[in-house]
Amino acid sequence: MMIILERVWKKYYFHQVFHRSLREDIVNFFKKRPKNEMGKGEFWALKDITFRVRKGECVGLYGPNGAGKSTILKLIARVTYPTKGTVTVKGRVAPLIEIGAGFHPDLTGRENIYINGAILGMRIKEIKQKIPQIVEFSELGEFIDMPVKKYSSGMYLKLGFAVAIHSEADIFLIDEILAVGDEAFQKKCLEKIEELKRRSKTILFVTHNRRLMEKIANRTFFLKKGEMTKVVG
Amino acid sequence: MFTRLIAYKDLFLIFIWREFSIRYKQSIIGILWAVLQPLSMMLLFTFIFTYVMPIRITKCPYALFFYAGLLPWSFFSSSLNYAIPSLTNHYNLVTKIYFPREILPLSGVAVAFIDFLLACGVYVLLLIAFKARICWNILWFVPLFALLLVFTAGVAMVLAALNVYYHDVRLASSFLIQLWFFASPVIYSMDQVSLKLKLILFLNPLTFIIENMRRCVIEGRGVVLWQFLFMTIFVMLFFLLSYKLFLSTEKKFADVI
Numbered sequence: 001m002m003i004i005l006e007r008v009w010k011k012y013y014f015h016q017v018f019h020r021s022l023r024e025d026i027v028n029f030f031k032k033r034p035k036n037e038m039g040k041g042e043f044w045a046l047k048d049i050t051f052r053v054r055k056g057e058c059v060g061l062y063g064p065n066g067a068g069k070s071t072i073l074k075l076i077a078r079v080t081y082p083t084k085g086t087v088t089v090k091g092r093v094a095p096l097i098e099i100g101a102g103f104h105p106d107l108t109g110r111e112n113i114y115i116n117g118a119i120l121g122m123r124i125k126e127i128k129q130k131i132p133q134i135v136e137f138s139e140l141g142e143f144i145d146m147p148v149k150k151y152s153s154g155m156y157l158k159l160g161f162a163v164a165i166h167s168e169a170d171i172f173l174i175d176e177i178l179a180v181g182d183e184a185f186q187k188k189c190l191e192k193i194e195e196l197k198r199r200s201k202t203i204l205f206v207t208h209n210r211r212l213m214e215k216i217a218n219r220t221f222f223l224k225k226g227e228m229t230k231v232v233g
Numbered sequence: 234m235f236t237r238l239i240a241y242k243d244l245f246l247i248f249i250w251r252e253f254s255i256r257y258k259q260s261i262i263g264i265l266w267a268v269l270q271p272l273s274m275m276l277l278f279t280f281i282f283t284y285v286m287p288i289r290i291t292k293c294p295y296a297l298f299f300y301a302g303l304l305p306w307s308f309f310s311s312s313l314n315y316a317i318p319s320l321t322n323h324y325n326l327v328t329k330i331y332f333p334r335e336i337l338p339l340s341g342v343a344v345a346f347i348d349f350l351l352a353c354g355v356y357v358l359l360l361i362a363f364k365a366r367i368c369w370n371i372l373w374f375v376p377l378f379a380l381l382l383v384f385t386a387g388v389a390m391v392l393a394a395l396n397v398y399y400h401d402v403r404l405a406s407s408f409l410i411q412l413w414f415f416a417s418p419v420i421y422s423m424d425q426v427s428l429k430l431k432l433i434l435f436l437n438p439l440t441f442i443i444e445n446m447r448r449c450v451i452e453g454r455g456v457v458l459w460q461f462l463f464m465t466i467f468v469m470l471f472f473l474l475s476y477k478l479f480l481s482t483e484k485k486f487a488d489v490i
Contacts, residue, residue: 012488078331079487093331101325104251106258111251118247119330 001090002171002202003053003076008085010046010071010226045071046082047226055170056200058193060207060217067223069206073173076204091170091202094120096161103156105149109140112148113163120167130166137192138162139185158185165192172196174205190216234476237333244332248340252315253347267348268355270311271303278303278420291422293451297363301447302419304356305378308349309385309439310410315341316389317406320397321490328487335479338393342386356450365451373449373456381442384468387475394482397490413437418444438468 046068053059061069074080075087077095102119103112113134117127135144138158148156164172174193193216196203207213213220222230238245257263278299282288291298316338320327323337360367396402417439423431434440441464448454 074328074487077329079328081484095330101329104255106255107251111254115247115251118244119326119332121241121332122243124243124247 001052001088002055002057003051003090003204004086004088005049005051005072005075006086006088008046008049008075008082008087009044010068010075010080011042011083012045012071014041014043044226046075049085049226049228051221051228051231053202053204055202056197058197058203058205058216058218060205060213060220061223062207062210062213062220063223063229066225068226069223070175071226072223073175073204073206076171077173089171092121092168093171093173094164094167094169095173096164096175101160103148103160106147108146109138109144109148109151109159110135112159116160116163117167120164120169122167126168134162134166137165137188154182154185161189165189165196169201171202171204174203176206176208234335238336241333241336245336245340245343248336249343249347252340252344256344264351267351270348271300271307271352272355274303274307275300282420290420290425294363297359297365297451298422298447299420300356300359301451302417302443304349304352305381305443305446306414306417306419306439307352308345309381310414311348312342312345312385312389313392313406313410315344317392317396318403320393320486321400321403324490327490334483334486335390335476338389339386341393342382342389345385346382360450366453367450368453370449370453370455374446376461377442377446377449377456380464380468381439381446383472384438384442387468387472390479391475394479394486397486398482413439416440418447422447438464438471 049068049072061072063069071080073095075082076089077093078089079095081087102116104115107115110131113131114124114127117130117134118124122130135141138144138155138161140155140159143151143155148159151159190212193203197216205217217233219231219233221228222232257266260266262269275296279295282290282295319337319341320334326332327334392402392406416434416437418434423434423440423444426434441460445456445461449456
């Protein structure tokens with residue numbers, strides 16, 4: 001088992017936290033409210049989610065906006081923690097973060113490969129070794145030594161994807177990033193995902209494209225309003 | 234803390250390099266900016282206290298006196314300036330991917346440390362130019378700076394973490410840093426302060442550190458050992474507490490940022 005979610009509940013607030021007053025925070029601190037009680041302006045983003053993902057499995061998450069798909073990915077990436085329940089993850093996680101997150105506009109593509117690679121947990125030596133492959137996959141050619149603020153959004157995406165896919169992670173989290181990029185590059189990405197599957201990497205991905213989902217996922221979880229409604233496969 | 238950071242050593246190095254190179258991209262004098270800040274402040278204060286308000290502050294040459302205080306002060310204030318918004322500026326990373334969050338404020342401190350080293354070069358030139366008499370007590374400079382570094386790291390982590398919850402911290406920080414400047418013996422010497430005031434001013438850990446960092450170099454005076462030990466214990470406790478606070482708030486960063 002690579003990923004185990006056991007009766008996971010996650011509470012979120014509608015309003016941003018700094019709209020709450022300091023006084024309110026102090027009162028809440030001393031008055032320990034039970035965790036399942038709903039406060040004003042709170043809602044459950046996930047309700048009682050339980051599932052297991054085996055090594056080498058490719059799982060798709062499908063559902064309308066606000067169903068809790070991204071929240072699940074965030075829990076697995078250890079960015080956020082459950083309000084109730086437990087999340088167990090074994091192995092290195094590489095979230096294929098949104099286009100350009102972690103890129104600095106003033107630095108060149110090559111410099112950004114180092115930064116993004118390190119963020120994904122790669123060693124500097126490892127990045128150095130893989131730079132030729134990454135540059136080749138990104139199809140950026142000589143643009144690689146140009147500041148990324150001059151890139152088109154497609155070029156941004158290609159570079160981001162190229163770095164993430166070359167990291168030696170065990171679990172890959174893919175959040176709707178396949179929606180952008182030209183058709184040829186999309187095809188290349190799909191091939192790469194197939195290759196990861198063959199190397200028995202674990203993949204979780206989110207997409208609104210039903211056809212794509214059926215093509216690459218071993219199992220699909222259907223989510224609606226924070227609840228898991230159906231499991232296919 | 235160290236076991237947590239060692240696994241992410243490469244990321245830490247990359248972040249320091251990144252902060253450093255971003256800052257001096259598209260600037261003409263580049264790295265000289267690091268030296269320019271304490272140097273220009275020193276010239277300003279020397280001018281003011283020599284010509285505008287001629288007050289006797291110290292027997293030492295004013296240029297040397299002010300620079301000796303501004304050097305540690307600049308390290309402290311620029312560390313905070315980098316560190317306080319560091320978590321909120323990188324919200325796109327904090328909400329997407331895991332890494333020990335303290336890397337962000339600490340790389341701000343590390344960049345300020347590089348600036349500090351460069352500014353030390355100018356310090357050496359000034360010491361030679363003013364023919365300052367150096368004695369073995371100058372070695373105190375290193376442990377005193379170590380104290381400053383640990384204290385700064387603690388303050389940086391606490392304020393950066395609080396800034397995630399209350400953006401008031403960033404708004405208040407420039408004001409706070411200014412107040413702190415006058416509460417520290419940068420443009421005055423503790424030698425001229427009355428005993429009652431001394432006790433109040435020594436509540437500020439920077440008072441001890443900055444005053445002694447200056448004394449040991451330009452006046453060749455040593456540090457009182459028990460005071461140094463007391464300060465070391467205080468700074469260590471403060472740092473541990475700050476780090477604990479940081480860790481306990483860290484898990485919620487992505488939810489509230």
